[in-house]
Amino acid sequence: MKLLASLTSPYARKLRVLAQELGIELALVETAPMTDPTALLAANPLGKVPALVLDDGSAIIDSPVIAAYLLAAMPGQTLLPTEGSEHWQARSTEALADGVLDAAIILRFNMAQGITSGPWVDRQYRAIERALAVMNGRVGGSAFGDICIAVACDYLTFRFTDLDWRTHNPALVELTDRLLATPAFVATQPPA
Template sequence: MKLHWSPRSPFVRKVMVAAHELGLADRIDCLRTVVRMTQPNLDLLPDNPLSKIPTLVLADGSVLIDSVVICEYLDSLAGGGILFPPSGPERWQALARHALGNGLLDILILWRNERDKPEQRQSPELHDSFAVKTRTTLDRLEADAADLDATRYGIGHIAIGCCLSYLDFRFADLGWRDGHPLLAGWHESFRARPSARATEAVDA
């Protein structure tokens, strides 16, 4: 399998954490692929017209896009039902957690793009809106932190862990641990797993 990959994309990292958890990392050939919101990557468009990573190209040439779809595909390759509970309340809890971590990542990516614009093009309302949503989501995750510890590690944990690590990587100024001690404690257990240590983002 060929994965359009970057060492700094938190969505790619989710896939690689899942691959390590599932014992599949060595079956993935990572191809360094740079994407920017302002500039489509012309080499990537034939595989993914949305010009987004991660994009997974299978041996038969078929393509999977969207990080959670790729993660579920990898889960199925490893036998299924490992990182994605197959049905019932456990499945909806895992997918709801994933949606919360992933949705906050979506906000953070937009926020970072906004911060990088020339000042006269930035929108103060957007900054304020992103800040409120980020703080409120962190409060919600703090309330869920004890339960994160108590439930089987899965796609929800991976999304939340990658999201918190991305806050450290690109939004260190926010000091997200302040007021979120249980979440900060849980994040240490995420970071200690071999799958996280093998996929740490680096600013090359």
């Protein structure tokens, strides 16, 4: 099982942390999506990382789908409740954290083109701010949700030094600082 991913992809970091916590060995194949490598396009025609290539050559794409695959591979896992409202709330927390990343990545692509203001930019910042406030109230809902939240918060620290997510979100601060010290987060820290 190989994960095509860049070392800086937060979506991939979520999966790499999850795999370590589940005790699943995931071989990372460093892949730069913007260069459209053949192996990535074969696994994911959308040209996005992460993509999981299974031993039979088939591929699973999109980090929530890959996360669900990894969790299902370990039936006794305790990171995500397997049913009921706790399950769906945790999956929604994942979607919120991924949505923060989606908005952050839109902002980065805009910045790369010199676009740093305007209604579309403001909309992304507002979405991030609202999602952070909701996630702040969801800390501790599930170990899986907490991983997703901490990955998203640390990505903001990594890429948006001016975005102050810490002042109004004490639960996010406590969670992120605590998880960042764990072996799985230390091992997946993005290179500077």
